[in-house]
Amino acid sequence: MVQYRRRTIGVGIAFVGEGGFVAKLIAQRLLSFIPQLFLVSLIVFCLVLLVPGDPATTLAGEDAPPEVVESIREDLGFNDPLVEQYARMVGRLVQGDLGTSITTNVPVSEALKENAPVTLSLTFVAMTFAILIGVPLGILAAYHSGRSLDRFFTLIATLGVAAPGFFVGMMLVFVFAIKVQWFPSVAYEPLSDGVGPWFRHLVLPGLALGFAASAEITRQLRSAMKDALSQDYIRTAKAKGLMPPRVVLKHALKNAAVPLVTVIGLQLTVLLGGALVMERVFALNGLGSLAVNAVRGKDLPMLQGIVLVGVFISMLVNLAVDLSYGYFNPRMRAR
């Protein structure tokens, strides 16, 4: 007879049989994705309600004749009940239509397709730097816990969390682009022009953006590794005569993987938002400049489109993180 157990994982409860737990986990997590999408789209829709006064008047300009205002209102459907407006937005979204920009008359999805690679490349490079810096620092700090190396790394991490990324970016430009001229300070080279130039243009913004994230990774990994290193099985492994690097990397790091993956996932969504600001420092034409222009032009469909794409990517990241728990934490699979 198949025995069922009740296990709580993140959202909701799963009934788990002897096998296929991971499959159930994936299915359940995917199912919770749909109501979340619905709520998220509702929040994005509600941005319309925040526009002060009458959006049609705002769009038409201060001294536009009433007929023009009325035609805009009719065109954009502001006369319909809110429920109808929302239903229409969802209907369009399901078909992959994000609407049309009010200021440029270009489909929002076209503009996003053009600018998103810049933001995503920047986020990707920043995350890579954050992991490359944060993980070794976190491990070393935990291994040398309480000693001067630990205190030094912890100090850097505390400063890193407090430093505004755009200020760090300006300082990096000053040193590495103006003083020594190792890296370009502005512009973006598409990946299709080669990995080298693409990466060279993203080094400084990536470092500036990834700095705070690396600090956060260092802090979290340090405390997770400290916990792991104080466990009995570490003492056993050491007693068996295993070399410290092997004990740290194989035994302890594996057990600190869940908090590490969690913080990386969280930081990825933070970086996605931070990238919008960093783009301005390095004059990159990504979603950030698109968003700032949309705000200046009161281009609400464009703004909503950018937010929807951002939140969708962040939801996918969260989904991947949740699913990875099944891999990193064997206890979730075994039972």
Add this chain to the structure above:
Amino acid sequence: MTDIAADRIPGGPEVWRAHAEGHRVEQEIDESEGPISARRRFARRFFRQRAAVVGLAFLVLLVIVAVIGPWLAPYGENELTGKLLSGPTAQHWLGTDESGRDTFSRLIFATRIALSAAFSAVGIAVALGVIPGLLAGLLGRWVDYTVMRVVEAFLAFPPLLLALAINGAMGPGLRNAMLAIGIVYAPRFTRMVRGAVLAVKEETFIEAARSMGCSTGKILTAHVLPNILSPLVVQISLSLGFTLLAEAALSFLGLGVVPPEASWGTMLSRAYLKFFQQPFLAIPPGMMILLTVLAFNVVGDGIRDSFGREIRRS
């Protein structure tokens, strides 16, 4: 009785007696100083942490500067001194900007905005976030389910992107930026309060109160609220730094504080435009943001570490 305990506790009677002795010695010290109130224990723990004390001193200094700033500043907020883009000199300690305004004076005027911005954003977040969290934790069932789904939906957004969108929809300005950041941070308070309420609900004294016939309202005000206050204070102090960073970022993009009013974020934004002519312009506002956020963070960590064990863990 001693024999039974000696059998159960590993280490034998000697070790056990030593433990008991040690405990008695500790108690005697406590009694000699009189009974310690929770507040005094908190203060004693807090002031033992050097970084937190330095951070607190810095914040107190900032508050004083924010209050008496106009009398302290050598020049007016928008006073044109005639010297453009000068570096640090005897007259202008931190130089002047592209219109000839004194950076040191503007930094002082901006302190008021920075502090009030951080506190009002967190205030909005608390006002919006705490009550749903209380209700979700206390009532459970469908209320909890609904509230938590909404919270999760809000938390799915990249924080700065959502703040930018809300601020953008409402239009630029400091008040709108504060509202936007408050809305973005409110779900974090809801989640934290709900967790704290759920933890308190498990305590025996709640069960006792309920068995004595206490109403839900009475249990809430007399037992639950005082017990979630400490984690709430910790969350508030740790959020201040983040909201200050968010305000600076929004102002940097031209959404928060609108020039000519001085804010550290707008000062950095102006400095960025003149960066190739006078790189020094960026240093004072950038360092002020960094130091203030750092102070908020170390004070927040200090407060967390000074509360009881339960809070230090969460």
